[in-house]
Amino acid sequence: MYDTEPDYRFTLANERTFLAWIRTALALLAAGVAADELIGGGAGNIDHSVLAVTCVVVATLLSLGAFHxxxxxxxxxxxxxxxxxxxxxxxxxxxxxxxxxxxxxxxxL
Structure with a gap:
């Protein structure tokens, strides 16, 4: 089947959905930075670092998944x-x- 240009409203709706996923990823990225910098505080807080890394990994997966x-x-x-x-x-x-x-x-802990 050949490609046709879809109705612009559907294209814009698809873009809005993409942006919603990106906003979620950005929020998780901010949470990861906050968990490490603001809550973690010291080098001995490995649990906060694990939380920060988990947030950043999920944010990365979401942003890649949103584009896909x-x-x-x-x-x-x-x-x-x-x-x-x-x-x-x-x-x-x-x-x-x-x-x-x-x-x-x-x-x-």
């Missing part, structure tokens, strides 16, 4: 194919659960 998702959706719309499944949701849920578990460990 945006491209796949845009391509599907151009070919009039069904939209691909949103695997980025699983990454988000898994990442937030991992961060929550690390937070529990940090609070307990």
């Amino acid at each position: 998702r945006w491209r796949r959706v845009q391509s599907a719309m151009r070919r009039s194919d069904p939209l691909p499944p949103a695997s980025i949701v699983r990454v988000t849920v898994g990442g937030v659960c991992a961060i929550a578990l690390v937070c529990v460990v940090v609070v307990i």
Whole structure:
């Protein structure tokens, strides 16, 4: 099947969704920096460093996944194919659960 230009409203909606994922990734990145710089404080706080690294890794995965998702959706719309499944949701849920578990460990210790 050949590519056609989708309705601009769908393209703009796809871009807004991409930007929402990027905002989430930026928030997690900021949380990672805050966990290390503001909360961690010293070299002996390895638990805060683990929390910071977890936040940064999840933020990186989300930003890469957001770009991949945006491209796949845009391509599907151009070919009039069904939209691909949103695997980025699983990454988000898994990442937030991992961060929550690390937070529990940090609070307990």
